[in-house]
Amino acid sequence: MPRPWLSLDQQEPIIAPITTHSFWARQGLAPLNTAGAWGTANLAVYVPIWLPKPVYSAPKTLIINGWFGGTIAGTVEMAIYNCDSEGKPGTKYATTGSQTVGAQGWNGWSCAKDILPGGLLYLALVCTNSTQTVYRLLQAGTTGLAQIMGGVFTQAAASPLPATATPSASFVDCAVPALALSWT
Amino acid sequence: MPQFPVQTKEPRQAVFISNAEWYTRMTGRAIDNTSRTWSTTNGNTLTPIFIPRSMTIKKLYAYNGAAVSGNCCISLYAPRYIAGRTSIGALNGFFWEGAMTRLMTSGAVAQAGISQWQIFDVTDRFVTPGFYVLVYGLNNTTGQMVMLSDTPPSSAVNYGALIASEGNGVPHGDPLYSVNPTTMRLPLLAVGGIA
Secondary structure: OOOOOOOHHHOOOOOOOEEHHHHHHOOOOOOOOEEEEOOOOOOEEEEEEEEOOOEEOOOOOEEEEEEEOOOOOOOEEEEEEEEOOOOOEEEEEEEOOOEOOOOOEEEEEEEOOOEEOOEEEEEEEEEOOOOOEEEEEEEOOOOOHHHHHHOOEEEOOOOOOOOEOOOOOOOOOOEEEOEEEEEO | OOOOOOOOOOOOOOOEEEHHHHHHHHHOOOOOOEEEEOOOOOEEEEEEEEEOOOEEEEEEEEEEOOOOOOEEEEEEEEEEEEOOOOOOOEEOOEEEEEEEEEEEEOOOEEOOOOOOEEEEEEEEEEEOOEEEEEEEEEOOOOOEEEEEEOOOHHHHHHHOOEEEEOHHHOOOOOOOOEOOHHHOOEEOEEEEOOO
């Protein structure tokens, strides 16, 4: 007797934009949604997202978006990382390169990547100036709440964003940024 | 056309999984996220946690509140399911009757670290997808924990939490369990996959 065929379309749909908010909200924590200073120049913050299935987006262009505040200083870079064998941020998959924030609000830059693997990924943001403001899910502090509830990792002196992440083993105070993936 | 990426059967699990995720899904509530005293000396709270994919658990976590005191114990159990009982915790159509097989435990450890995660290094254990039970106990009512919930009975029951009482707050065997949502406090706990 033939088996019923499970269509890939029966998987969880991908609804863009895919934001770091969604991963965060699963933990029952309300996002701050207020702007705060980045705090530490060249600190990279990795925030997880969940992509329910692989994406081949051509001819659409992949955009990584960040929600920035009114104080604009230095440059920023955002990137997508896959995860390593433990689930921590692993290898850089796509990057916006170094960019200057245009104005307060969502700023997005394209990436030369039209294929994304499914599953756990990380969106990373690094700001070269500590006074650059970003809209935050939380100001993480060093208690580990954001890190363990939200799966957030940090890495010092990480501009430009490294090819392979080496996240800090300790809880570092940081702004957990609101980031998103979209296609255009 | 570029080669299409192959979806693994089990995408990598998030490094940390807290009991807040299942609590929020089951109750629709934001977590209490407030430091509160432990409700019962030597009381143990059994909180369900859903692990959607295979992972190796290397650490257990409990988020301490504004005061710490005495000894605590945190353990991970496989649940015992039974059918036909509705007076106890309900999980997504199944009924469960408390924890059964202990998979890992911290043993009795001094509650330490105010308003931060207390990290318990346990023997690594690979677990398959499914429901598990994180059990936390404290041997006094002075120590505080950050809670998923204060004492809303409906939330506790919807979530499927149970409580147990056993000497010293250290469940070293099958915990004894009883349902008393009016005194139930649900601590924020987590499992982690990094060393």
